[in-house]
Amino acid sequence: MATLELNNIVKEFGDTQVIKGIDLEVKDREFVVFVGPSGCGKSTLLRMIAGLESASSGDIKVDGQRINEVGPAERGLAMVFQSYALYPHMTVEDNMGFSLRLAGVPRAERRQKVLEAARILQLENLLDRKPKALSGGQRQRVAIGRAIVRNPSIFLFDEPLSNLDAALRVQMRIELARLHDELDATMIYVTHDQIEAMTMADKIVVLQGGVVEQVGSPMELYHHPRNRFVAGFIGSPKMNFVDVEVLDANAEGVSVRLPGGGECRVPVDGGDCRPGDTLTLGIRPEHLTLDDQGPLSGKIVVIERLGGVTSLYLDTEGGEWILMADGDVSHRVHDAVRFGFEPGRAHLFAEDGLALASLERHPLVNVERKENRASTSGDDH
Amino acid sequence: MNQTLSKKLVLTLLAWFIALVVFFPIFWMILTSFKTEGEAVATPPSLFFDPTLAGYHEVMARADYVKFALNSVIVSVGSTLLALLVAVPAAYSMAFLPTPRTRGTLLWMLSTKMLPPVGVLMPIYLIFRDLGLLDSLTGLTIVYMLMNLPIVVWMLYTFFKDVPRDILEAGRMDGAGTLQEVLYLLMPLTLPGIASTGLLSVILSWNEAFWSLNLTTSDAAPLTAFIASFSSPEGLFWAKLSAASTMAIAPILILGWMTQKQMVRGLTFGAVK
Ligand SMILES: Nc1ncnc2c1ncn2[C@@H]1O[C@H](COP(=O)(O)OP(=O)(O)O)[C@@H](O)[C@H]1O
Ligand SMILES: [Mg+2]
Numbered sequence: 020m021a022t023l024e025l026n027n028i029v030k031e032f033g034d035t036q037v038i039k040g041i042d043l044e045v046k047d048r049e050f051v052v053f054v055g056p057s058g059c060g061k062s063t064l065l066r067m068i069a070g071l072e073s074a075s076s077g078d079i080k081v082d083g084q085r086i087n088e089v090g091p092a093e094r095g096l097a098m099v100f101q102s103y104a105l106y107p108h109m110t111v112e113d114n115m116g117f118s119l120r121l122a123g124v125p126r127a128e129r130r131q132k133v134l135e136a137a138r139i140l141q142l143e144n145l146l147d148r149k150p151k152a153l154s155g156g157q158r159q160r161v162a163i164g165r166a167i168v169r170n171p172s173i174f175l176f177d178e179p180l181s182n183l184d185a186a187l188r189v190q191m192r193i194e195l196a197r198l199h200d201e202l203d204a205t206m207i208y209v210t211h212d213q214i215e216a217m218t219m220a221d222k223i224v225v226l227q228g229g230v231v232e233q234v235g236s237p238m239e240l241y242h243h244p245r246n247r248f249v250a251g252f253i254g255s256p257k258m259n260f261v262d263v264e265v266l267d268a269n270a271e272g273v274s275v276r277l278p279g280g281g282e283c284r285v286p287v288d289g290g291d292c293r294p295g296d297t298l299t300l301g302i303r304p305e306h307l308t309l310d311d312q313g314p315l316s317g318k319i320v321v322i323e324r325l326g327g328v329t330s331l332y333l334d335t336e337g338g339e340w341i342l343m344a345d346g347d348v349s350h351r352v353h354d355a356v357r358f359g360f361e362p363g364r365a366h367l368f369a370e371d372g373l374a375l376a377s378l379e380r381h382p383l384v385n386v387e388r389k390e391n392r393a394s395t396s397g398d399d400h
Numbered sequence: 401m402n403q404t405l406s407k408k409l410v411l412t413l414l415a416w417f418i419a420l421v422v423f424f425p426i427f428w429m430i431l432t433s434f435k436t437e438g439e440a441v442a443t444p445p446s447l448f449f450d451p452t453l454a455g456y457h458e459v460m461a462r463a464d465y466v467k468f469a470l471n472s473v474i475v476s477v478g479s480t481l482l483a484l485l486v487a488v489p490a491a492y493s494m495a496f497l498p499t500p501r502t503r504g505t506l507l508w509m510l511s512t513k514m515l516p517p518v519g520v521l522m523p524i525y526l527i528f529r530d531l532g533l534l535d536s537l538t539g540l541t542i543v544y545m546l547m548n549l550p551i552v553v554w555m556l557y558t559f560f561k562d563v564p565r566d567i568l569e570a571g572r573m574d575g576a577g578t579l580q581e582v583l584y585l586l587m588p589l590t591l592p593g594i595a596s597t598g599l600l601s602v603i604l605s606w607n608e609a610f611w612s613l614n615l616t617t618s619d620a621a622p623l624t625a626f627i628a629s630f631s632s633p634e635g636l637f638w639a640k641l642s643a644a645s646t647m648a649i650a651p652i653l654i655l656g657w658m659t660q661k662q663m664v665r666g667l668t669f670g671a672v673k
Contacts, residue, residue, distance in 0.1 A: 070573075071569050071573070091572050091573050098570070098573050100566045104566035104567045105567075106585060107567075108588045108589060117571070121574060122575055165570075169574070
């Protein structure tokens with residue numbers, strides 16, 4: 020039960036500005052993911068929210084109250100660290116109950132709360148172990164359990180899955196999503212992995228170089244990236260880009276010359292474009308289709324068969340492109356292929372990197388993952 | 401295979417050689433303590449002789465060993481506890497709240513160990529005289545504390561620096577204040593290091609002679625003064641001196657023997673963690 024608000028947050032380490040004025044609103048019970056390349060300031064931002072780092076300027080508000088000067092424990096937030104940061108000399112039970120012990124909670128009550136968290140995370144039979152005797156995934160769950168026991172208003176996670184192997188990461192991802200549903204708490208999650216961001220977030224905040232590039236739902240970022248950075252960062256494999264020349268442009272669409280001579284009219288607002296301008300066309304690999312009549316052509320360099328889908332790495336006039344084809348295509352390396360795309364799937368970026376606005380919003384952009392209980396009923400627990 | 405075996409053999413022999421060289425004087429001292437005064441000074445020295453406890457009897461008759469030993473225990477343990485009490489907060493601030501001058505401060509502290517103690521004998525003697533600390537256990541404890549403080553701070557600093565910051569930050573998120581952080585997290589986590597630092601400080605204090613000889617006469621005199629008292633008045637008596645020395649180092653030797661595992665573990669604590 021908590022909202023978070025950041026107003027023009029700046030963080031300087033000495034002379035270098037690491038966070039350059041960030042505004043953000045996190046709604047109650049929202050799962051917000053900060054995503055961005057390594058070194059972009061995600062951890063610093065999270066640590067300022069946690070109170071482990073002070074903001075150089077700006078306001079941090081929880082439930083409308085400014086908390087900049089409040090100590091980390093008094094903020095009522097809990098943090099899960101990338102390294103788990105378990106207390107190595109304490110048992111699992113003592114690790115999870117440490118905050119309660121410091122708060123002077125009687126032993127019996129402490130045990131009961133720890134047991135409850137342990138039940139949620141299936142840690143009941145590990146309570147007497149020391150962290151050393153746990154696997155990576157179990158340690159991770161203890162770290163989460165330690166956060167749950169505190170019953171925080173907001174959970175903060177700093178790359179909690181990056182020390183786990185791939186299979187476990189997927190499993191924990193699902194477990195975290197389930198946990199969010201079960202606890203019904205506000206969660207802020209930091210990762211450099213856009214797949215984690217896409218799969219878990221209600222709202223993604225894309226950061227780069229200490230500034231917010233875009234805030235939006237996963238579908239919004241996928242279908243309507245605000246600029247070329249977001250377009251390239253979200254989605255896997257990466258979006259294909261190629262420079263194109265504007266043939267004709269107005270508010271109802273932009274016609275461009277494709278590599279190889281074809282033409283295409285993209286339904287975006289081209290009010291500011293002039294014929295002859297150069298734009299960047301972006302099209303996702305999964306939106307390219309093999310088509311003998313298609314306007315584009317290339318030669319297959321590498322072919323990766325995943326069963327359900329096949330990735331074709333193509334050498335085209337626009338550079339190396341990736342095309343996600345059906346799992347059953349029979350093409351082989353060195354084959355020449357023709358392909359095309361639906362113009363509505365293409366993106367156009369101006370020279371400053373900003374996307375031209377699509378004329379039509381994708382229908383799923385504002386659909387929430389689950390019915391928002393906060394707004395539909397008066398129940399509050 | 402063969403080469404590694406011979407390498408191992410050479411290393412083993414070398415280790416034994418060094419150990420014997422280091423241990424030989426102690427061995428010789430213990431041996432001499434069981435001789436008569438005549439045998440003790442004989443040239444060539446006799447390796448086989450009738451062991452006698454005469455030296456020990458005479459030493460016990462002439463001086464109150466227990467009182468000296470008790471002073472040694474009080475002063476070395478007391479100064480060590482005091483040093484830890486001062487050094488833990490000092491090392492904490494240096495390890496976790498460093499400033500650009502922290503490194504320099506550490507080096508400066510260590511550099512005081514390069515000053516020969518006799519250089520500050522006069523001022524310290526005069527201060528102690530004026531404060532009435534001469535020949536007092538309190539005074540000697542303070543001097544030993546100051547003497548060992550640079551090493552204790554330095555060692556604790558290196559152990560504290562190895563503690564992952566995340567763990568302490570997790571503690572802060574859980575509501576630990578600085579004192580709780582130190583007591584519940586930092587000290588338990590670095591206990592092997594703290595223990596070996598303490599042991600080292602006890603040993604250094606136990607064996608210290610310069611200050612104890614200059615600042616004590618009788619009431620607060622520790623075992624080093626006890627040894628010295630057998631070397632002066634009526635000329636040298638090697639057997640008695642050896643007996644006294646053996647008795648003086650016996651407790652610390654036994655302590656070192658019992659805690660050697662702990663010492664090694666503590667001193668390599670950062671490396672193997
Ligand atoms: N304590 C610090 N002192 C100086 N620079 C720091 C400090 N912490 C982080 N930085 C710098 O701030 C930038 C952002 O770091 P961080 O928030 O850890 O990035 P991310 O978590 O996104 O990988 C990096 O360039 C890093 O070098
Ligand atoms: Mg980080």
